[in-house]
Amino acid sequence: MDWGLKNRLSGIINQQNGKGVMLAVDHGYFLGPTERLENPEKTIKPLLRYADSLMLTRGVLRRCVAPESNVPIVLRVSGGSSILGEDLSKETITTSIEEAIRLNAACLAISIFVGSKYEHQTLNNLSKLVDQGEKFGIPVLAVTAVGKEMARDSRYLGLACRIAAELGAHLVKTYYCENFEEVVQGCPVPVIIAGGKKLPEKDALNLTFNAIRDGASGVDMGRNIWQSDQPVEMIQAVRSIVHDGLSVEEAFNSFFNKKGIPSNELETMNTR
Numbered sequence: 001m002d003w004g005l006k007n008r009l010s011g012i013i014n015q016q017n018g019k020g021v022m023l024a025v026d027h028g029y030f031l032g033p034t035e036r037l038e039n040p041e042k043t044i045k046p047l048l049r050y051a052d053s054l055m056l057t058r059g060v061l062r063r064c065v066a067p068e069s070n071v072p073i074v075l076r077v078s079g080g081s082s083i084l085g086e087d088l089s090k091e092t093i094t095t096s097i098e099e100a101i102r103l104n105a106a107c108l109a110i111s112i113f114v115g116s117k118y119e120h121q122t123l124n125n126l127s128k129l130v131d132q133g134e135k136f137g138i139p140v141l142a143v144t145a146v147g148k149e150m151a152r153d154s155r156y157l158g159l160a161c162r163i164a165a166e167l168g169a170h171l172v173k174t175y176y177c178e179n180f181e182e183v184v185q186g187c188p189v190p191v192i193i194a195g196g197k198k199l200p201e202k203d204a205l206n207l208t209f210n211a212i213r214d215g216a217s218g219v220d221m222g223r224n225i226w227q228s229d230q231p232v233e234m235i236q237a238v239r240s241i242v243h244d245g246l247s248v249e250e251a252f253n254s255f256f257n258k259k260g261i262p263s264n265e266l267e268t269m270n271t272r
């Protein structure tokens, strides 16, 4: 593998333990001002020091993250549809490779919608992006986006992850599911998981623990961190599972019980 590409990847997935914590704040690219991400700068700032990498669009990067910050940037470069549009899968590449280089991106992120109306277009986008990224030593993260009608099971997610890797993605993001180890085994590049909709903190930590146990190389987590009432504690707890091998109980007690709030109260308090 090319030196630059390997160097960029090593900022995202730690080469010592093969794990990484990516903080996802790209949701606005199709959702608009999502709850607790209305002011991205305010959301991102306290969490940044605990993230190995930050996933976002160029617009939020330019306006909401200081250029002096040394966190590796995973630049979302696909989009073009909104939740109000015809079909979310109708995506194109929205940011040029020159712009990604100017912004010092460590990785390019793009969604693929396997099984959707625009499957071909999004797979074609991925292939083209890999060609461009490889030309300049920038790895590509394929986001296996799931349409409402798709089952999030190991057969479907395994298919989407494998196709992403076959087309040249260097890293794949998917969802945790039953028999997740089959998804990982069938995918020759590292797999990281999205957190999905907000869960009670302990459930999200459990999801993290199970994914790591079953072979995930880390998380690309958003809502379960910054929609928590204690986002800093949450990202630290997630980190402690991903990097330090803590159990769910250990992680929860280390970060949520340190203020002496009984854990049962805390879980109720944070459940929406």
Ligand code: 5RP
Binding pocket: 024, 025, 026, 027, 055, 111, 143, 145, 194, 195, 196, 197, 220, 221, 222, 223, 224
């Ligand atoms: C949206 C994304 C998000 O970055 C991804 O889903 C991770 O965020 P969350 O943990 O909130 O699901 O790619 O398309």
